Amino acid sequence: MQTIAKCDPASRSRLPDRLPQHYLALEKALQAIFTTFSANSVRGVTMEFKRLKSCIETTTRRPFAMTLIQQLETLLPDLFLVGVRQGDYCIELRLPAEVSAPNQAQLTPLNRSIAWSTRLMTARPAMMATLHEVLRQQVQTAHAEFVRKKTPECPFDPMEMRTFHSAFRLDTDCPPVPAAPLPSLTVGAASTTPGGVRNSYPSNTPVPVSRSSSNSHCSGQQADRSRATVALSELVCP
Numbered sequence: 722m723q724t725i726a727k728c729d730p731a732s733r734s735r736l737p738d739r740l741p742q743h744y745l746a747l748e749k750a751l752q753a754i755f756t757t758f759s760a761n762s763v764r765g766v767t768m769e770f771k772r773l774k775s776c777i778e779t780t781t782r783r784p785f786a787m788t789l790i791q792q793l794e795t796l797l798p799d800l801f802l803v804g805v806r807q808g809d810y811c812i813e814l815r816l817p818a819e820v821s822a823p824n825q826a827q828l829t830p831l832n833r834s835i836a837w838s839t840r841l842m843t844a845r846p847a848m849m850a851t852l853h854e855v856l857r858q859q860v861q862t863a864h865a866e867f868v869r870k871k872t873p874e875c876p877f878d879p880m881e882m883r884t885f886h887s888a889f890r891l892d893t894d895c896p897p898v899p900a901a902p903l904p905s906l907t908v909g910a911a912s913t914t915p916g917g918v919r920n921s922y923p924s925n926t927p928v929p930v931s932r933s934s935s936n937s938h939c940s941g942q943q944a945d946r947s948r949a950t951v952a953l954s955e956l957v958c959p
Contacts, residue, residue: 735883736861741891744856747796747898750789751852753777755845758814759838770810791900796855798901800848805904816844863895 740748757776758768770787777785790812794801802813865879867889885891 735881736857736864736885738857739885739891740853740856740860741895743892743897744859744895747789747792747856748849748852749781749783750785751793751849753781753785754790754793754814755841755848756780759841766815767811767813769806770812773812787903788900791903792898793852794901795899797848797852803901803903805906808906810903810906814841816840859898860891860895864889867894 754773754777757773757780758766761768761776770790774785774787777783787810790801790803794803800815802815804811804813861880864882864885868875868879868882868886871886871888
């Protein structure tokens with residue numbers, strides 16, 4: 722799977738903090754996803770895409786496409802896991818391992834819902850900041866490539882520029898974020914991607930809660946992922 726390398730938080734872009742509209746749309750999409758999962762925390766960390774889409778579009782009055790999740794998965798590969806169940810995509814939202822989780826066995830269903838919502842709200846600012854920084858890095862890289870094409874013999878490193886080139890246009894010269902591949906919706910079929918094998922499963926099989934060995938760095942979140950699957954029959958969007 723094609724991913725965008727995470728940037729070093731210490732190496733901030735020197736360009737003005739501006740993003741093109743299609744990057745701002747990704748920030749708004751992630752905000753809406755966090756809000757929807759928090760408001761429907763009784764579902765835990767997993768939600769069918771059709772229900773997620775319905776909730777977000779009802780709240781924001783804007784269209785919400787699966788492509789947005791695919792692009793966010795490219796930028797933040799550790800945040801989402803997309804599976805297939807009963808002919809629909811199922812989105813799993815995974816929180817950073819450093820966000821502490823209470824002992825689920827000692828909580829009532831209501832308290833588990835409250836605890837999950839609290840963890841999500843704790844992680845939200847850092848995840849939004851990470852996304853913004855990755856998008857800024859995308860702008861900086863696109864601008865540097867633009868300058869190199871315009872001025873092949875540029876005497877300085879375009880990555881060190883503090884202002885945008887006068888001919889650079891954010892909305893047209895910043896490329897769209899590539900969409901991460903999706904698992905096959907065909908029941909029982911398997912889809913192989915550059916990142917490994919991502920499967921679709923019969924309706925009586927749990928949604929997958931782990932990635933291929935190429936993402937083994939996420940093993941610290943295995944305890945959370947083992948609790949991530951909830952019966953889709955319990956997912957009811959108001």
